[in-house]
Amino acid sequence: MSLTPNYLEERICLNVLANSVENAKECYEAAEGHVVLGVLSKNYPDDASAIEDMKKYQAATNNALSVGLGAGDPNQSQMVSRISAVLQPQHVNQVFTGVGTSRALLGQTETVINGLVSPTGKVGYVNIATGPLSSKASEAIVPIETAIRLLQDMGGSSIKYFPMKGLAHRDEYQAVAEACAKYDFYLEPTGGIALSNFEEIVQIAVDAGVKKIIPHVYSSIIDKETGDTRxxxxKTLLEMMKNTLK
Incomplete structure (x- = not known):
């Protein structure tokens, strides 16, 4: 099983939730491999059960596993780091303060690790207080460029910008995209992304010159009855991705 993410050769890669191994495999094939499948650590009672189950997802999708927190839950940060050290997935979701731990435990630089930062209502600034303790304190608002440099110091690969609420923070998001392009950093827009706004959100990042874009599309494409990602x-999102790169 190669550690090298197969999607890193492409500019855009989807991140969707997988409700089962079969759902993961179907989504992987539908996206023609341009996807990582999110499996949430919060859904497991302990490390051992998470590792055992997530290995099945890796085997079914050429290791296109994205180890998730669970709605950005900072209390899952340590568990994500621990299980990722064993699993060596292609993609890891982390709160801002958990990035260094994840990178150190992984012991390699190939896995993509994002660091969660949040909108502030002020263009050019983000909140980095997204950790287990810091999220309960006052916001830590810093320039987006500083946030990127701090993440790079910790071995991070990308900004996870959450919760975006779709295009509610459009101007802020554009500034984040421009900063990511400037510092050769990946960008993962997350929160409120649907078929109706996906193409515009991705296009903003493409136009800004972001090298790698990993949009997270979750609840809007999940079947409410089965819990599966549709x-x-x-397939529709894949076509939209292709359109933005024409």
């Missing part, structure tokens, strides 16, 4: 929607 395969047809994944």
């Amino acid at each position: 395969v047809e929607d994944v």
